[in-house]
Amino acid sequence: MNEQGRTIRFTLNGRAATANIAVYETVIEVLQREFNLFGGRESCGQGLCGCCTVLVNGTAVSGCLYLAAFVDGAEVVTVEGLADRGMLHPIQEAFVAKTGFQCGYCTPGFILMTEQLLKRHPHPTDDQIRHFLSGNLCRCGAYPDIIEAVKEAASKLEAEGPNH
Amino acid sequence: MTMPTRFKEPAGTIVEAPPKVKRKALARREVGRSIPRLESHAKVTGTAEYIYHLRLPGMLYGKICRSTVPHGRIVRIDTSAALALEGVQAVITAEDIRTVIFDPYYGPAFHDQPILAIDKVRFVGEPVAVVLAKDVHVAEEAADLVVVEYEPLDPVFDEVAAAKPGAPVIHDILRPAGMFPDLQHLKGKAGSNVALEARVLRGNVEKGFTEAAEIFENVFRSGKVIHATFEPMVSLAELNGSNGLTIHTSSQSPSFVRAEICRLLGWPENRVRVRTAFLGGGFGAKLYIKLEALVAACTLLVRKPVRIGLTMEEQFYTITKHGATVRIKTGVAKDGRIVAREVETWWNGGAYADIGPRVTQKSGFTAAGPYDIENVSLINYAVYTNDPPAGALRGFGISQLVWAYECQNDIIARSLGIDPLEFRRRNVLRDGRPHATGTIMTNAEIDDVLDQLAARMDWDRPFDHGSGTVRRGRGLAIGFKAAISPTTSVAIVNIYGDGSICLSISTVDMGQGSDTAMAQIAAETLGISAETVRVIHPDTDVTPYDMATLGSRSTYHMGNAVRLAAEDASAQLLRIAATALQANKEELEFRDGEIVSLTGIRMTIGDVMRARFGMQAGNVIGMGTFTPPYSKVDLRTGQSTQITPFWMLAGAAAEIEVDTETGRIRVTKLVNVGDVGCAINPGIAKRQLIGAGIMQLGFSLFEEMKFNEGQVINASFADYKIPGMLDIPADLSAGLVEVPHEHGPYGAKGVGETGMFSVSPAISNALYDAVGVRMMEMPITSERVLRAIRESKNRPLEKD
Numbered sequence: 001m002n003e004q005g006r007t008i009r010f011t012l013n014g015r016a017a018t019a020n021i022a023v024y025e026t027v028i029e030v031l032q033r034e035f036n037l038f039g040g041r042e043s044c045g046q047g048l049c050g051c052c053t054v055l056v057n058g059t060a061v062s063g064c065l066y067l068a069a070f071v072d073g074a075e076v077v078t079v080e081g082l083a084d085r086g087m088l089h090p091i092q093e094a095f096v097a098k099t100g101f102q103c104g105y106c107t108p109g110f111i112l113m114t115e116q117l118l119k120r121h122p123h124p125t126d127d128q129i130r131h132f133l134s135g136n137l138c139r140c141g142a143y144p145d146i147i148e149a150v151k152e153a154a155s156k157l158e159a160e161g162p163n164h
Numbered sequence: 165m166t167m168p169t170r171f172k173e174p175a176g177t178i179v180e181a182p183p184k185v186k187r188k189a190l191a192r193r194e195v196g197r198s199i200p201r202l203e204s205h206a207k208v209t210g211t212a213e214y215i216y217h218l219r220l221p222g223m224l225y226g227k228i229c230r231s232t233v234p235h236g237r238i239v240r241i242d243t244s245a246a247l248a249l250e251g252v253q254a255v256i257t258a259e260d261i262r263t264v265i266f267d268p269y270y271g272p273a274f275h276d277q278p279i280l281a282i283d284k285v286r287f288v289g290e291p292v293a294v295v296l297a298k299d300v301h302v303a304e305e306a307a308d309l310v311v312v313e314y315e316p317l318d319p320v321f322d323e324v325a326a327a328k329p330g331a332p333v334i335h336d337i338l339r340p341a342g343m344f345p346d347l348q349h350l351k352g353k354a355g356s357n358v359a360l361e362a363r364v365l366r367g368n369v370e371k372g373f374t375e376a377a378e379i380f381e382n383v384f385r386s387g388k389v390i391h392a393t394f395e396p397m398v399s400l401a402e403l404n405g406s407n408g409l410t411i412h413t414s415s416q417s418p419s420f421v422r423a424e425i426c427r428l429l430g431w432p433e434n435r436v437r438v439r440t441a442f443l444g445g446g447f448g449a450k451l452y453i454k455l456e457a458l459v460a461a462c463t464l465l466v467r468k469p470v471r472i473g474l475t476m477e478e479q480f481y482t483i484t485k486h487g488a489t490v491r492i493k494t495g496v497a498k499d500g501r502i503v504a505r506e507v508e509t510w511w512n513g514g515a516y517a518d519i520g521p522r523v524t525q526k527s528g529f530t531a532a533g534p535y536d537i538e539n540v541s542l543i544n545y546a547v548y549t550n551d552p553p554a555g556a557l558r559g560f561g562i563s564q565l566v567w568a569y570e571c572q573n574d575i576i577a578r579s580l581g582i583d584p585l586e587f588r589r590r591n592v593l594r595d596g597r598p599h600a601t602g603t604i605m606t607n608a609e610i611d612d613v614l615d616q617l618a619a620r621m622d623w624d625r626p627f628d629h630g631s632g633t634v635r636r637g638r639g640l641a642i643g644f645k646a647a648i649s650p651t652t653s654v655a656i657v658n659i660y661g662d663g664s665i666c667l668s669i670s671t672v673d674m675g676q677g678s679d680t681a682m683a684q685i686a687a688e689t690l691g692i693s694a695e696t697v698r699v700i701h702p703d704t705d706v707t708p709y710d711m712a713t714l715g716s717r718s719t720y721h722m723g724n725a726v727r728l729a730a731e732d733a734s735a736q737l738l739r740i741a742a743t744a745l746q747a748n749k750e751e752l753e754f755r756d757g758e759i760v761s762l763t764g765i766r767m768t769i770g771d772v773m774r775a776r777f778g779m780q781a782g783n784v785i786g787m788g789t790f791t792p793p794y795s796k797v798d799l800r801t802g803q804s805t806q807i808t809p810f811w812m813l814a815g816a817a818a819e820i821e822v823d824t825e826t827g828r829i830r831v832t833k834l835v836n837v838g839d840v841g842c843a844i845n846p847g848i849a850k851r852q853l854i855g856a857g858i859m860q861l862g863f864s865l866f867e868e869m870k871f872n873e874g875q876v877i878n879a880s881f882a883d884y885k886i887p888g889m890l891d892i893p894a895d896l897s898a899g900l901v902e903v904p905h906e907h908g909p910y911g912a913k914g915v916g917e918t919g920m921f922s923v924s925p926a927i928s929n930a931l932y933d934a935v936g937v938r939m940m941e942m943p944i945t946s947e948r949v950l951r952a953i954r955e956s957k958n959r960p961l962e963k964d
Binding site: 138 | 442887
């Protein structure tokens with residue numbers, strides 16, 4: 001470790017991971033360069049659109065602002081970590097069923113925020129959905145379908161029990 | 165000796181008659197079904213391919229050094245400090261570009277835009293130099309170290325001022341591009357900022373005004389807004405063999421990119437390969453050429469792959485929607501019939517024309533609205549200013565015009581004491597009647613749009629206008645657009661040895677769901693299931709020509725090409741099957757993915773292929789080409805017997821609440837109705853209307869680029885807000901008017917832009933209904949509304 005670079009060790013989608021990073025690099029840059037994971041993606045570059053959402057220790061963060069150095073020792077989950085051996089997560093299934101996307105660029109961010117939302121509010125009201133997801137933007141305007149997808153995901157998760 | 169005569173296309177001829185829809189007795193299985201989108205799994209798992217994420221081995225990152233003045237001569241460019249930074253591989257200026265591209269000016273209408281600024285800059289943010297480095301951070305830092313000295317010139321930003329004689333001239337000379345048939349008449353120009361003046365004249369507008377009972381004249385303005393695609397613009401170039409180039413680009417027009425790059429290089433088209441993937445939004449931003457010529461030149465200079473990807477901020481300096489000033493004068497008879505309408509529109513095209521001239525003339529000719537008016541005069545000016553270039557944005561200028569004519573129609577209706585809906589019913593342009601261009605209106609269901617709008621709004625029921633500080637209002641508007649013409653789409657249906665099917669098309673799926681819709685059309689024609697069709701994304705080495713994915717043209721044009729290609733493939737399969745079964749072709753039909761004979765013998769498509777090739781081998785290739793008829797426009801009068809392959813009709817209505825103490829508008833209900841022919845996938849079609857409505861809601865209420873001496877001062881999502889979840893009306897719906905278009909593929913026509921047209925005037929008319937103030941400028945921000953309310957009460961707010 002020196003002032004330009006260091007090595008970080010963390011858990012990425014359930015597996016041990018190591019990366020050599022520059023101190024100024026963000027989580028998104030490192031996930032893309034070192035792990036070929038592009039589900040977290042930069043768009044507005046200011047943490048305002050939600051496309052870069054990743055979970056760090058179970059909390060959604062803006063990966064385009066979150067320095068990679070800070071995930072040393074942490075548990076990181078990206079949208080690629082949601083599907084279980086090719087089986088879609090119920091939230092992902094719900095986004096497919098309700099077409100909660102158009103161009104798809106913002107979709108991973110919405111899916112991860114939905115995961116956070118449903119942990120806190122397993123039966124969210126429309127207002128709760130709108131407020132919780134207000135930090136995620138969608139330029140295509142798929143919002144009504146996203147709201148339907150969230151509701152569908154809530155009922156799927158309830159039907160499947162506490163394993164998720 | 166005689167010179168060989170070159171083949172020349174006769175001007176204005178009908179290229180190919182469109183096929184009529186065959187009305188089959190059999191129920192449709194694939195078309196008309198809201199099937200889930202083919203790419204669903206890839207999009208929800210984050211694995212869908214976007215060019216922004218492409219990394220090529222050994223590639224260099226390019227970062228652009230941009231102009232800091234809106235208009236000025238370049239005195240000196242000093243690249244030494246940038247070059248000295250460790251890790252910088254090259255700093256490229258226009259001088260370098262000229263060693264690989266002799267005449268480095270590009271553009272779809274005029275060859276006016278230099279790949280990097282030459283001698284002069286014309287807007288703040290114009291690319292002046294590019295730094296290349298292996299590390300993007302190094303390139304970014306070095307781009308700030310390039311020193312450029314300018315001698316400032318007087319700028320001009322307002323489109324009306326820029327069009328006047330004596331305004332600073334932004335381009336000394338103009339050279340027409342000559343690529344597109346609808347822009348063949350553009351002329352070389354000098355000494356003026358008006359790139360094009362387009363006219364439509366019908367009847368005698370002066371006489372019409374003298375006969376009118378009342379005349380209304382207003383000026384409406386629209387500010388500049390931006391696409392803000394979430395996948396920012398990005399292009400990569402790499403060498404391909406010893407004499408070729410491959411360009412990977414987030415583009416809506418790969419075929420145009422190939423042609424334009426080859427023109428710049430003086431190469432035949434077969435030496436350049438252009439490919440795209442899914443686009444993280446397009447909306448018109450990623451059309452024609454944006455970064456492609458720049459990365460191509462950089463790669464040819466350094467002989468390495470080069471990637472230039474913009475940031476969100478940089479997109480604000482690249483392409484915008486046109487700001488516009490519309491002067492509209494209308495004469496009406498006592499019974500509320502519009503007898504004359506004169507519209508003069510100044511389109512703020514920014515520093516480079518891009519596709520502004522097409523916006524100007526193509527939208528310009530609809531400026532009188534979807535109304536049956538005897539006397540019409542429409543004048544449209546494409547004007548250069550020192551703003552960033554303006555181009556296409558989901559509607560090619562239509563919403564700026566609908567804003568003007570639908571707000572004015574509301575003024576007229578209220579002034580005459582006629583219900584706004586009834587006023588429109590009295591004036592709409594119905595099937596069989598000539599439009600101002602002379603083209604007869606056909607396959608346009610304007611009455612159905614109005615009926616559905618009225619029903620969804622309960623228009624005949626009394627409406628509660630609220631009380632106290634929160635007032636309620638409702639308003640409606642209708643609009644229309646002509647599809648671009650003439651253009652060509654080509655499709656290939658490729659049947660593999662095992663019977664599986666690929667569809668090769670250059671239509672770009674940028675979120676609108678074209679992959680799914682095209683697969684449905686192919687599947688319907690071949691009697692198979694759409695989910696089994698694989699759609700090959702645009703790659704000009706593999707997929708055939710398509711004009712571009714723009715202007716809601718794909719469903720109609722490419723849809724027809726796909727249907728023809730599938731019919732071609734199915735005819736070949738039936739011939740092979742007939743031989744194998746020793747049956748007549750007419751006795752066979754496609755059913756449930758198989759070919760079935762009258763006697764009940766079934767063959768899978770794989771069986772047919774094995775019958776033909778003796779094993780799992782070979783290809784059956786179906787081709788389809790579609791170019792709708794077009795009749796050239798008379799430049800003096802704007803008249804044409806066939807100006808468009810189809811018309812897109814739209815209506816929107818809104819219910820709003822206004823806080824009279826803050827000026828804040830809350831849209832509580834928004835209805836968007838579109839005449840779509842027959843929807844190939846009704847779910848996708850409705851989502852297009854809903855999504856466009858939300859986008860236009862942002863343009864109506866708060867989105868506006870702010871400038872200070874040509875510098876965009878809100879080039880970020882912190883300061884330029886786009887609609888989020890909390891901005892969406894609780895009651896938001898879309899309605900499809902489905903009457904088959906006689907030449908559309910299975911009756912379909914385009915829908916991508918339809919939902920944009922009418923939203924802004926519907927909201928503004930609702931505002932008038934609520935509080936009696938009339939907004940003349942978009943967006944209708946809370947501040948503007950509050951100022952207007954206070955002025956109406958003779959208690960004006962202080963100016964800034």
